[in-house]
Amino acid sequence: MRARWGRSGLFAGLAALMLGLAPAAPGVAAEPPAPHRTLTIGLSQFPATLNPLLDSMLAKSYVLAFVQRPLTAYDPSWSLVCLLCERVPTLENGLARLEPLPGGGQGIAVSLALRDGLRWGDGTPVSADDVVFSWEVGRHPRSGIAEGELFRRITRIEVTDPRHFTLHFDRVTFDYAALGDLRPLPAHIERARFEAAPEEYRAHTAYDRDPANPGLYDGPYRVALVEPGSHILLVRNEYWAGPAPQFDRILIRAVENGAALEANLLSGGIDMIAGELGLSLPQALALEKRAGDRFTVLTQPGLAYEHLDLNLANPVLADPRVRRALLAGLDRGQLTEALFDGRQPVAATLVPPSDRAAFDPAVPAQPFDPALAAALLDQAGWRRGGDGLRRDGGGRPLTLDLLTTAGDHSRELVAQVIQAQWRDLGITLRLRVEPPRVMFGDTVTHRRFPGMAMFAWFSSPESVPRSTLHSGMIPTAANGWAGQNYPGYADAETDRLIEAIEVELDPLRRRALWSALQRRYAADLPVLPLYFRANAFILPKGMTGLTPTGHQDPSSLWVEDWRWR
Structure with missing residues (x-):
């Protein structure tokens, strides 16, 4: 201390x-007090990988934002900005232009210029060749990339010189300049590892085999040390050409238990707790009351959607009547009021009110209705016996499994509330936890959860949920477990709406399509919506420049602005 x-x-x-x-x-x-040279950050999860294209895990996104940059990102004001490029391409400025496709139809060509002076941490220039290599990895059918749709839509990349290139898309979409998933990979390090066996790239990437290799990183910092499950040390990237950050070193410590994370903060073992993955809102509010003289607590509502993914291969959960009954039997309003002081609003669908371009307030959240829940379960053949438990015609009890992240006190409490409320309906819920790096790196990604998995999706503004809802995004062994449609949801109308939203350039017509998608989602319930999270950033007094974003592009993308004296 x-x-x-x-x-x-x-x-x-x-x-x-x-x-x-x-x-x-x-x-x-x-x-005046001297600036701190080392910053120690507490995080509640440890990333399963550091490869920018593999797996979807917020802990990885947070760490990588210090050491590697995307082409474009949404800033804290929710505006799309260039990070590696010089200028955001638009139809208005001529850097994006419509073009006919060879077989008919219309595509779009998007031209970009990399910022001058970009270098990997070993001094090798970042070039268009790195972008082309990233595209080759992302579009390979067996590489196991989590977000592969963008790569498949790019039909070719036309390279003018090492800094200038044009992406040619197979369709016109409203978000053509949102290129956060197209992160350059260092071809001089990764190409040989990939080309030797593309389907085994996940096991051989240098980001996991040699994570301290400076040539893997092009941001203001580079990874100097990785202690799996414990901590990651970042040091300055001497080849970074952008504004210089204040800190010589950043130590990111993973403490996968909320109470221990808070204890480390109070004892001085860490300086701050990341809002993206840190203390639950109740813990943060209680801490502010006890130690508000030492720390600044910022709460930021945003696009974090807490929900229950359902494995629809489970025949019980495949029945829409059971899914509707489960949601009607949850008093989510009481849950958020009791656990979060009502500060985390109940979710009607996957689109939060803060996403004003897409949200439809006319789609109501399912109210708590135990009578409706009981009637639906009866219709589905799950009738209550003398012992209070529901059984099917063969006497099998209605028992479900719920998996969530270990060490997250807030989620553990939510799981216990859900368990108690469903017990009142005659349903037995078995709770299980796993370390986040196991749950997201294997169990969920490979659809190995037998019932439900509770976690949150972080999205960008007006983010089309193709990867999580489209039937073409169901992870399988055949596609290298690519995609994030972990429930295995396949619905032709949902697919149609997703595809229509993507190509609709008119905001008003697009809003109508968003409304139809939200109504479909609320009726079919491919997952069970819980609430939208408010994240709490715990900063030391005197720290400035950190602005919560409220979306999936983390605050660490702007670490150059952070100051602490």
Whole structure:
């Protein structure tokens, strides 16, 4: 714990002498405090991989934002900005242009220029060849890329010179300039590993085999040390050409238990807790009351959607009547009021109210209705016996499994509330937890959860849910477990709406399509909506420049602005 001195000049002088310093002379202005050179950040999860294209895990996105940059990203004001490129391409500025496709139809060509002076951490220039290589990896059918749709839509990349290139898309979409998934990979390091066996790239990428290799990173920092499951040390990238960050070193410590994370903060073991993956809202509010003189607590509502993924291969959950009954039997309003002081609003669908371009307020959230839930279960053949439990015609009890992340006190409480509320309906819910790196790196990705998995999706503004809802995004062994449609949801109308939203350039017509998708989602319930999370950032007093974004592009993308004295 850092020393905290009283206001007495005598005690201040004694403290300075004890530290080997000279107290300031009376009447002489003291020197301003020196900036901190090392920042230690607490995170509640450890990334399963550091490869930018493999797996979808917020812990990975947060860490990579310090050390590697996407072409474009949404800033804290929700505006699309260039990070590696010079100018965001638009139809208006001529950097995007419509073009006919060879077989008919219309595509779009998007031209970009990389910023001058970009280099990997070993001094190798970042070039259009790295972008082309990333595209080759992302579009390979067996590479196991989590978000492969963008790569498949790019039919070719036309390279003008090492800094200038044009992406040719097979269709015109409203978000053609949102290129956050197209992160350059260092071809001089990764190409040989990929081309040797594309289907085994996941096991051989240098991001996991040699993570401290400087040539893997093009951001203001690079990874210097990885202690799996424990911590990651970042040091300055000497070849970074952008604004210099303040800190010489950033240590990211994973503490996968909320109470232990808070204890480390209070003892001085960490300086701040990331809002993207840190304390639950109740913990943060309680901490603010106890230690508000030492820390600044920022709460940011945004696009984090807490929900229950359902494995629809389970015949019980494949029945829409059971899914509707499960949601009607949840008093989510009481849950959020009791656990989160009502600050995390109940979700009607996957689109939060803060996403104003897409949200439809006319789609109501399913109210708590135990009578409806009971009637639906009866219709589905799950009738209540004398012991209060529901059984099917063969006497099999209605038992379900719920998996969530270990060490997350908030989720554990939510799971227990769900368990108790469904018990009142005659349903037995078995709770199970796994470390996040196991749950997201294997169990969920490979659809190995037998019942339900509770976690959150972080999205960008007006993010089309193709990867999580479209039938073509169901992970299988045949496609290398690519895609994020973990429930295995396949619905022709949902597919049609997703495809129509993507290509509709008119905002008003697109809003109508969004409304139809939300109504379909609320009626069919491919997952069970819970609530929209408010994230709490715990910062040391005197730290400035960190602005929560409220979406999937983390605050660490702008670490150059962070200052702490």
